[in-house]
Amino acid sequence: MKIAVCRKSHFNSAHRLYNPNWDDQKNEVVFGKCNNPNYHGHNYQMEVWVKGEIDPDTGMVIDLKILKDIIKREIEDRFDHKNLNLDTEEFKTLIPTAENICLVIWKILRDRIEPQLELKVRLFETDRNVVECGSSF
Amino acid sequence: MKIAVCRKSHFNSAHRLYNPNWDDQKNEVVFGKCNNPNYHGHNYQMEVWVKGEIDPDTGMVIDLKILKDIIKREIEDRFDHKNLNLDTEEFKTLIPTAENICLVIWKILRDRIEPQLELKVRLFETDRNVVECGSSF
Amino acid sequence: MKIAVCRKSHFNSAHRLYNPNWDDQKNEVVFGKCNNPNYHGHNYQMEVWVKGEIDPDTGMVIDLKILKDIIKREIEDRFDHKNLNLDTEEFKTLIPTAENICLVIWKILRDRIEPQLELKVRLFETDRNVVECGSSF
Amino acid sequence: MKIAVCRKSHFNSAHRLYNPNWDDQKNEVVFGKCNNPNYHGHNYQMEVWVKGEIDPDTGMVIDLKILKDIIKREIEDRFDHKNLNLDTEEFKTLIPTAENICLVIWKILRDRIEPQLELKVRLFETDRNVVECGSSF
Amino acid sequence: MKIAVCRKSHFNSAHRLYNPNWDDQKNEVVFGKCNNPNYHGHNYQMEVWVKGEIDPDTGMVIDLKILKDIIKREIEDRFDHKNLNLDTEEFKTLIPTAENICLVIWKILRDRIEPQLELKVRLFETDRNVVECGSSF
């Protein structure tokens, strides 16, 4: 039987939602207050779920200390206390909606987690808005 | 890859669990304190999950402002500060258990959300009792 | 030095806000949706705080098992799964606002807790609305 | 349509992560602080999810009072205020990682819940570390 | 007896901690990552506590709908989806630490709440960092 394990983490970032192919009016209609040119920000809460078989020697699916280090190095160091639009390569041309941030995080982690393990990422932009991508479990 | 997004909401209602085809004793055995003829109530917390492809122009699966408005108009305005048994059409003859409330909400929203999007509804009757229905993701 | 200890609890009730000395219009203006004649309801979360000296033999200010039993018998059994307006003596003529419910609970518990102990009650009507009464600590 | 219902519960236990087939150094490397020979402990939060058809007579998938009693008798009475390594049969020779505890709970409950109902168990060892096993829904 | 009531709210803003009287090195030492010139951001959670006598006609200390409107107009509209350093008068020359933001909010609300009512403001910059100012109750 496969078991899913989760490690929670968070980062605090500024961002702006803006599509350069649209004029200001359309950006205002679609993105509303999130289009503020001086940016606003969030405490992003993140859940990284990994699913696989239990290793009988350790009783673990994945060593959570190792997962914690991967998340620290690959996600927190990259996005925490950053302006997503200005300070990161990933959102230079990609709109930093919660959906796109979640997908980017999933892709980064997918390359760092062993392929036989399933991976799911859940991102809370606020307490009320949540996004999830990756394997369905 | 499909992405799931969630919007949280809540409504406060009175209800009573009672099956008119049973005598009082059987209602008491099955529903216990929830059978109080003068009603009791809950703060229902709700999570509406929608899953689909990201629109490349907006970076969104669904505009959460639109989803928020649908939830406000179709669910909150219908059930908030209401007596579910007396004030709503939906529970005139259907027992307002958490399961049935969740299913009714799912059916109402399913008709309002575009069909290519998957839909899941999670309802918290209390912190300890949770119900979920719709697509499995 | 005095130490404060807290026990959390909850009860689920129906209620209606209505002043019989006012006409319907004034009740509507002041109490809005909370004036629904068929009632609505809440999951009331409660924190009971007691402050006093630590007993050196037990390391406790008050035995939380005893405090838990007092809360169960005096508050939960009285208000849980009840209609506050119809099923309780306390709110037959007193409007069951969160403020009045909190004050009533404090008075009931004040008589059951030893007088040398300070007492504070905090009541959450919803996640967003909180009320507190009793000693200031 | 199938509906999933969840009941939350918790127990407080001491444990130690230690593989007797390894020397002290390897246990230290793999399990770190969790290998303390004098034990440490956790408040384990548990979610038990059951999925099935709604019974039209009761409006319920499973009577949550019955599920609560099963959880109380089979899980809380067995593990609450216990040392998992010393006081329980289940972890005499099985390392009590969150993964193994979750799997053991799932197996115990699987035998007590009717077979046509799907079962999923989620276990929070801390706020940040979560484990899940059973049916995928 | 006086009763305290609380209304919770939130706003999402970008900010930067920077003292223009210091050189870059000292700003870096004191403010660390919070000194990022491109800003970062937070979901600020706020609790507004008001304490006073219960009005016997309404059973309320203050009408929470009125308090909610004051918070919406004076705090949320001013700070939500804004860059505190660039978009607000209040933090043009005042460093937007959690302490200063909390104090500014308290001063704004103090002028809008009747003087016989005590006022306390609690601000959560993150789940782990909290600030409080105003009357002590």
Next chain:
Amino acid sequence: MKIAVCRKSHFNSAHRLYNPNWDDQKNEVVFGKCNNPNYHGHNYQMEVWVKGEIDPDTGMVIDLKILKDIIKREIEDRFDHKNLNLDTEEFKTLIPTAENICLVIWKILRDRIEPQLELKVRLFETDRNVVECGSSF
């Protein structure tokens, strides 16, 4: 005006409540399941509140990075993943109730925080049991 700031933290420990001056029967009556000779455990959540004037140069009451380091060194390193009865000097002869743990933490931190700052410590043994000691604010 004085401002209060709070930093949250946690540690996971095993403990046992037992008074060596009493016989087994009295320990059983007073401490119940908490008297298990093989220990049980908790995730202790801690809030450290510090109150004082805002430093106009930094906008801070106390640098939370410094407070975080003090808590890490003095509390987490001392109690995390430890058996309070066996592994710590503080509870060799003092019963590790939540009250006594909170008082011990307050005394340790009181010596490390500048004397012009007020100090309050709140300790959550479980979600439902909370203890607080120190200055009243």
